[in-house]
Amino acid sequence: MIYLTLFYEFFLIGLFAIGGGTTTIPFLFDLSAKYNWFSPEELTNMVAVSESTPGPIGINMATYAGYKTASYFGSIIATLGLVTPSVVIIILVSMVLKRYACNNTFKHLLQSLQPAVVALVLNATLQIAEVSLTGILPIFIFAFLLAFMHIYKANSVFYIILAGILGLALKL
């Protein structure tokens, strides 16, 4: 029965959290008030773990909260609940998009959104920079990485791993 409630609650979060993973956080605080699944303190801890482990934050949060509530199966059910609305809605949107893909007005409209998306990505960049560039050494590594990207072309995963190795080697 707990699984059904878990699925239902995370389905609702998936349906109403519009605009990315961090928007799920207030919903999770509501959940901790409504049920005894996890305390607000645990939730704060969850946010920290979710932010610094691989994977989109929203998914990490759902998996963590699901596990705390109902162990392994709980983590799967919560994640499934969170993801289901997205998958259904995006499949429907894809079908509609396909129909209008050749419509010029629609193409122009989507194109007119691109400057705003660039601004959103810049904002995400600044947010990560704010928490990661906390001293002279981090700023130096950051500058080194940017220069290195210019000289040696590789894919992003390579630079991310390199940055992790540097962090470990230099005891950041």
Add this chain to the structure above:
Amino acid sequence: MKTLIDLFLTFFKTGLFTFGGGYAMLPILKDEVVKKHQWASENELLNYFSIGQCTPGIIAVNVATFCGYKLKKITGALVATFALVLPSLIIITLIASVLSHFMENEYVVHTMRGIRIGVAATLLKIVFDLGFRVYRQSTLKKVDIFVFFLALIAIILLKISSVFVILITAFIGCLSLGFERGGK
């Protein structure tokens, strides 16, 4: 079948190397989806993000579903989403169950601090790449520059939700399209 396996491997890799929110996966998706496999153009990828921003759910999942559906319909959408979510499920469950002190391990802390700098650097690079490309392709350069700075001010200074930023931009887009039509 080969496409489905490629789709699975690509989005598993994306899920494994995305640290932070959905936007952090943009550099990896550009490498994998646009450059390596050519499943979508850079323009399409940006469209997925702007639509994913205004539709319910996690952006990362929305983008995976879009890419998967484009290639292999509903099966593709399910495979891509499952692959994206799988690393999280495994890693977080491990941390929550047996590795509860994992996050306090000093080596992990150092590595994570380094990784975050790497994510910031790859993101900054993609902001420049995208910015230049969008500017070059733009047919209404002045409007687009105005929209870019307006959006930036709205998000950073006014703390307006990114959903509204996209919706307001869509409204401005409609207006400028109307002007273009009217001028002809």
